Amino acid sequence: MLTVDQLQTIFCEKLDAYKFPQNPSALYQPVEYILSLGGKRIRPVLLMAAYNLYKEEVDYVFEAGMAIEVFHNFSLLHDDIMDQADIRRGQTTVHVKYDENTAILSGDVMLIYAYRFLEKYPEDLVELTRLFTNTSIEVCEGQRLDMDFETQEEVEIASYLKMIELKTSVAIAASLAMGGILAKASSEDQKHLYEFGRNLGIAFQIQDDLLDTFGTEALLGKKIGGDILQKKKTYLYLKSLELLNKEEAARLKAIFRMEKLGPDEVQEVKKLYKTAHVDVHAQELKLVYQQLATSHLAAVSVSTDKKQMLSDLSVKLLNRNI
């Protein structure tokens, strides 16, 4: 069994050594650029970890990890255009560094390359591409719902949870299930790995919402309160509307209807969230998903010590203090 750090090192070394074509350079340079910006490589590491439950040679699944990681970065690249985001991981985003047309086209080729990486596995290709295609469609649907919510006055909590499931969790779930498919795990195990990832992803996103509002800049790696500034209808916002009294809820809604928010409004929204004790509710909801994740991992039919790494990894992901 390899540790999380070992898996990460193996993947990153192979990624660094991987070369996209040289030409046309204006197509492939932005691809290498965005992949060079780093990140935790959480999806390929989970894929390798799931594979490693059953098999030793994790090198074998590098290309599958690349498919997931390149897809993930494609979605970041196109999302950054849509969000008009200037900075990604502390560096200039692709559409700013190059231009928007370049970002669209290089993103497109990344999405196609994700499928090229899967060609390594002809024996499992039907199963892999079915899962991969399904997941990719769901990620687009999640991104669309996220955009729709921006202009939608009323959003239900269930819809919000569905959105984060599609936008974030299914790709994490699919990474784990792909590891299972490639290791020839039973379909039961594949299902449990998928559900472990899906619930882990939702718990992680709820934690992310919490961190964005109540975390520290050091922990988050970016400014606190970004979601509020962007008037994001997160779980914190939606649940607060339920929990607050009529006047407070009306005030919260009124702030989110303002043209542009400043630091004073961010403080006021945080105070309203605290009044609602929504952070406690969010922590509880996170725990529900965390426990669901744990129970699915427990049901995977390999020995507990083999599963220790995935268990450690989920604890690590879900225990960034706020």
Added chain:
Amino acid sequence: MLTVDQLQTIFCEKLDAYKFPQNPSALYQPVEYILSLGGKRIRPVLLMAAYNLYKEEVDYVFEAGMAIEVFHNFSLLHDDIMDQADIRRGQTTVHVKYDENTAILSGDVMLIYAYRFLEKYPEDLVELTRLFTNTSIEVCEGQRLDMDFETQEEVEIASYLKMIELKTSVAIAASLAMGGILAKASSEDQKHLYEFGRNLGIAFQIQDDLLDTFGTEALLGKKIGGDILQKKKTYLYLKSLELLNKEEAARLKAIFRMEKLGPDEVQEVKKLYKTAHVDVHAQELKLVYQQLATSHLAAVSVSTDKKQMLSDLSVKLLNRNI
């Protein structure tokens, strides 16, 4: 054997009956919109025609035709954003009718859907996706070269031909080869079908360049001289630079360096092209590719009468008078 018109009718009826998901509607409505704008459906018709050389039940390859047609429309959709084009087939383009973010995301989901359509063929999936992925990457590379040429002072004729091959011909070639793969044609036949399509595509693009400058509006379905107005470095432009005397060539270059061209410059460029007799050269080059296409079709190991339809179709495509 079915006729071209019959194949087109079969495909269009099935396309009209096909339903994308209802939700999120802001994701899938633009997909249905662009597919409803029509077009000759040349790629799926070629795919069905190639299949029909060997097998009767052309309904079987509808989904493969959809993969190619949806991919083609994805590329039009994203190209229209990049070109800031307002009109496509006489209708508002997606990014104008909706907005740019919608066009990016709905284009992305179309590209993924192309792969979903291929799932119908598990037995041939390895071969189909390998060809499809390769082709899609080449189309992106062609689009990138096309963009690069805009700002590039010197473009070689060979590079231009490579660009149109990648941007246009390989998808036509792949459509024919996919028909062959699905019909279990020999790999020799698949190769000849591919080469038939590749050369046909190049000939077709050269004709398209000719029509854009020397055609009639009725024939072209849009304004004549668009390529000149956009200062496109087509074969006509590049070859004229070779054929004209020094002063004339310098004048042509000077016009293409102007900020914005008007009807007077279009007329002057057309006159320079005529002086160079570049239309004759282009016709000859088109004929070379047309003959190459014909020879590859001749080499396909089915009876001549079965191949009549593909032969008729290529004549029809390549004999729009200029």
